[in-house]
Amino acid sequence: MNDVIRSCRRSELVRRIADAMPDMPIQHVRRIASGQNNEVLLINSAWIFRFPRTLQASQALARETMVLRDMSGDLLTVKTPRPTVVHFPENRKSEWFMGYPLIVGRPLTQARSTRLSHRHLKTIAGQLAQILQSVHSRPVTPELQQVLEVEDPVSYWSDMFVRIRRHLFPLMRPEARQEVARHFSHHFETAAPHTIPLTLIHGDFGGTNLLMAPNTPEVCAVIDWGSVAIGDPAIDYASASTIHPEMWANFQSNHLAPSQLLDRAIFYRATFALQEALFGIEHGDPNALAAGLSEYV
Numbered sequence: 236m237n238d239v240i241r242s243c244r245r246s247e248l249v250r251r252i253a254d255a256m257p258d259m260p261i262q263h264v265r266r267i268a269s270g271q272n273n274e275v276l277l278i279n280s281a282w283i284f285r286f287p288r289t290l291q292a293s294q295a296l297a298r299e300t301m302v303l304r305d306m307s308g309d310l311l312t313v314k315t316p317r318p319t320v321v322h323f324p325e326n327r328k329s330e331w332f333m334g335y336p337l338i339v340g341r342p343l344t345q346a347r348s349t350r351l352s353h354r355h356l357k358t359i360a361g362q363l364a365q366i367l368q369s370v371h372s373r374p375v376t377p378e379l380q381q382v383l384e385v386e387d388p389v390s391y392w393s394d395m396f397v398r399i400r401r402h403l404f405p406l407m408r409p410e411a412r413q414e415v416a417r418h419f420s421h422h423f424e425t426a427a428p429h430t431i432p433l434t435l436i437h438g439d440f441g442g443t444n445l446l447m448a449p450n451t452p453e454v455c456a457v458i459d460w461g462s463v464a465i466g467d468p469a470i471d472y473a474s475a476s477t478i479h480p481e482m483w484a485n486f487q488s489n490h491l492a493p494s495q496l497l498d499r500a501i502f503y504r505a506t507f508a509l510q511e512a513l514f515g516i517e518h519g520d521p522n523a524l525a526a527g528l529s530e531y532v
Contacts, residue, residue: 318335344443385465411532
């Protein structure tokens with residue numbers, strides 16, 4: 236079962252929460268997400284509960300919980316989730332879940348970013364760079380080193396390219412295959428492994444995981460640390476740059492990160508659709524496959 240965990244009815248997920256928190260009356264339940272990795276419920280408009288959909292996602296949830304506890308809930312001037320209810324029964328990963336008090340905010344989606352002024356986009360770019368510098372400079376404790384995945388900047392992307400050629404190239408038009416091959420070859424030739432620093436990274440630092448304060452155009456929280464790892468910090472800048480075209484321009488023009496880091500971020504950003512397609516074909520998700528390949532077929 237890659238470990239796919241049996242899908243659960245909402246009533247079963249609510250029962251698990253009630254068993255873990257018998258003193259909390261459950262008056263209102265809303266399913267707010269059913270993604271590739273987690274089912275997410277909002278309870279009483281005040282609590283977020285996340286239930287892994289795969290055994291791999293269960294392991295990621297355990298890593299995320301440890302990192303969030305190490306951060307103690309705050310990162311500079313923004314919040315991070317505070318794992319309060321942690322249910323990780325030994326030898327029953329299919330029943331794991333984690334809950335934390337809701338952080339009030341609105342996701343910094345692409346649609347919402349288009350309504351921001353140039354000045355506000357510049358301010359947010361600076362804020363995101365400051366947050367990322369704090370994450371990437373954070374010491375990794377020996378306990379975290381034991382559980383976090385280390386994403387080797389050579390073998391990780393070499394393996395991904397092998398899988399892309401095997402699974403996706405047969406579905407792509409010839410010129411698209413050639414362009415992807417050139418893109419990866421250029422990265423392998425120019426990104427010297429010994430020059431790439433490996434730091435703590437969020438791993439999915441896109442707009443849906445960045446919450447804006449209700450009344451001000453500022454980021455107030457960073458959520459969903461399920462992809463946290465030790466890896467190339469350029470990955471987080473690549474994710475942040477997808478929020479709005481001006482975000483990338485602000486990173487570059489205002490020197491918010493070293494030029495070598497931003498050069499690598501260009502490579503990573505161009506792989507996001509391919510990664511979605513690869514997930515789709517390897518996990519039997521035709522929608523993800525179609526969305527990821529839309530520009531290559």
